[in-house]
């Protein structure tokens with residue numbers, strides 16, 4: 001029996017990125033002879049992302065590209081929750097639409113998952129080899145971030161790892177593969193909504209006893225458009241770590 005993979009792709013002003021990322025994802029699954037669908041959760045982007053998504057539906061078919069828009073910009077965390085309602089696959093892949101997450105890593109996620117029957121496989125920028133071991137996987141890293149953003153990311157991971165020690169090297173990244181029932185079990189328990197969301201998922205997954213593997217990825221900063229990370233998100237993150245510390 002072959003599995004089906006559902007990619008949740010949240011978009012906000014990704015008109016320029018969407019066609020190529022969708023094409024790359026489609027190719028990756030087709031070349032590996034895997035069944036797939038992409039669920040685009042667009043928050044009424046003013047740049048016309050949804051028009052592009054509709055074109056892609058015509059090109060690839062409505063069973064492959066699902067457009068599940070929302071009325072306005074409601075944030076990344078709830079975009080995943082919304083997308084998850086429409087998933088028909090056995091596995092969910094979550095990734096960004098701006099090429100920070102390259103689809104070429106998806107087959108490695110799948111291979112690691114299959115080899116060890118893992119519940120979650122997360123991409124990591126902060127390990128040089130897969131965990132558990134996966135022959136052929138290469139070093140991860142970040143490209144295109146300035147020193148400040150690198151320090152924020154390292155600091156965020158260090159803080160959460162020190163306070164909560166979930167044993168995962170990259171807690172704030174969102175490029176991951178989940179067993180669908182596992183994600184459906186965890187998501188309702190997650191209370192944060194901003195950048196903390198990714199970290200809280202892993203911390204909760206650990207406390208529920210789910211198995212987590214890591215595959216090194218290279219994270220490349222976006223070329224088109226802007227990141228939505230601001231000072232307020234950093235404060236929210238620290239608060240999130242603290243509240244998890246007292247509840248998990």
Ligand SMILES: Nc1nc2c(ncn2[C@@H]2O[C@H](COP(=O)(O)OP(=O)(O)O[C@H]3O[C@H](CO)[C@@H](O)[C@H](O)[C@@H]3O)[C@@H](O)[C@H]2O)c(=O)[nH]1
Pocket residue numbers: 009010011012013014041042043073074075076079095096097098100153172173174175195198222226227228229
């Ligand atoms: N639907 C929807 N999509 C959104 C929203 N905000 C951002 N997105 C989409 O979510 C993806 C990531 O947004 P970015 O703004 O590019 O995030 P980033 O700063 O590059 O952050 C990335 O790296 C962080 C770790 O360092 C991650 O924590 C974060 O989840 C993301 O992967 C992109 O596809 C973007 O269009 C929103 O409110 N609604």
Ligand SMILES: [Mg+2]
Pocket residue numbers: 096098100222227
């Ligand atoms: Mg980005």
